[in-house]
Amino acid sequence: MSQDSKPLVSRRGLILILSSPSGAGKTTLTRSLVEEQAGVLSISVTTRPKRPSEIEGKHYHFIDVEEFKAMRDRDELLEWAEVHGNFYGTPRKPVEKTLAAGQDMIFDIDYQGTRQVREKLPDDVVTVFVLPPSFKELKARLERRAEDADEVIAKRLANARIEMERWVEYDYVIVNEDLGQSFQSLKAIQAAERLKRDRLVGLQEFVQGLLTEKID
Ligand SMILES: Nc1ncnc2c1ncn2[C@@H]1O[C@H](COP(=O)(O)OP(=O)(O)OP(=O)(O)O)[C@@H](O)[C@H]1O
Numbered sequence: 001m002s003q004d005s006k007p008l009v010s011r012r013g014l015i016l017i018l019s020s021p022s023g024a025g026k027t028t029l030t031r032s033l034v035e036e037q038a039g040v041l042s043i044s045v046t047t048r049p050k051r052p053s054e055i056e057g058k059h060y061h062f063i064d065v066e067e068f069k070a071m072r073d074r075d076e077l078l079e080w081a082e083v084h085g086n087f088y089g090t091p092r093k094p095v096e097k098t099l100a101a102g103q104d105m106i107f108d109i110d111y112q113g114t115r116q117v118r119e120k121l122p123d124d125v126v127t128v129f130v131l132p133p134s135f136k137e138l139k140a141r142l143e144r145r146a147e148d149a150d151e152v153i154a155k156r157l158a159n160a161r162i163e164m165e166r167w168v169e170y171d172y173v174i175v176n177e178d179l180g181q182s183f184q185s186l187k188a189i190q191a192a193e194r195l196k197r198d199r200l201v202g203l204q205e206f207v208q209g210l211l212t213e214k215i216d
């Protein structure tokens with residue numbers, strides 16, 4: 001840091017995407033990152049019914065199918081997908097605003113949405129797939145969370161096998177057995193990605209300045 005606390009080299013914000021089968025722990029991990037001010041959480045729109053513990057605007061923007069399709073048709077969504085029988089999408093504007101401010105945007109989206117964001121913003125995207133330690137534990141977590149009806153849990157477990165096969169498309173994989181360790185791994189990924197040469201702004205000028213600096 002220079003004397004006025006401005007970084008000597010600034011950086012572009014990155015898009016950190018976490019995906020997993022339902023119940024593996026990506027929401028828990030993304031929310032922990034945001035609590036540490038490590039980035040801005042992308043709040044999706046969804047047509048899924050609100051869970052008892054969820055708050056409008058904090059966990060999702062809950063909208064109906066008609067409104068969702070109108071947003072999609074007005075090109076207001078960076079990406080969208082149908083997941084477990086409901087529509088989900090990422091509002092475009094907050095993402096553009098956050099990245100322009102040099103902050104990281106943290107996404108909790110599925111593999112279909114991840115593909116779309118990667119295609120649109122290939123240089124900004126870092127992807128992490130979260131796996132459960134076992135299928136038995138995945139089921140136990142969904143049951144312990146106790147937020148979804150039995151048939152919803154059954155559908156999510158059925159979809160989990162298809163979703164887990166997508167791990168090969170991701171930059172990093174975290175097996176979320178111990179939550180604390182998984183969180184440390186996630187922070188390490190973000191820290192390293194922030195330092196990537198291509199994300200640093202004005203590095204060329206900074207090095208040029210170093211090379212031409214007079215020391216006597
Ligand atoms: N490492 C862990 N050990 C034990 N329980 C965990 C762990 N990580 C998360 N959990 C718990 O498992 C449940 C599912 O976690 P979470 O809601 O974060 O999953 P998710 O992947 O976001 O699921 P969904 O896609 O359905 O939103 C929660 O009750 C959470 O507290």
Ligand SMILES: Nc1nc2c(ncn2[C@@H]2O[C@H](COP(=O)(O)O)[C@@H](O)[C@H]2O)c(=O)[nH]1
Nearest residue numbers: 044080081083088089090108109110112113
């Ligand atoms: N493609 C997108 N997927 C999303 C988005 N928001 C959430 N999701 C994914 O949906 C499932 C189910 O989420 P839940 O909150 O109902 O348990 C999960 O895989 C999320 O990652 C989105 O905007 N786009």
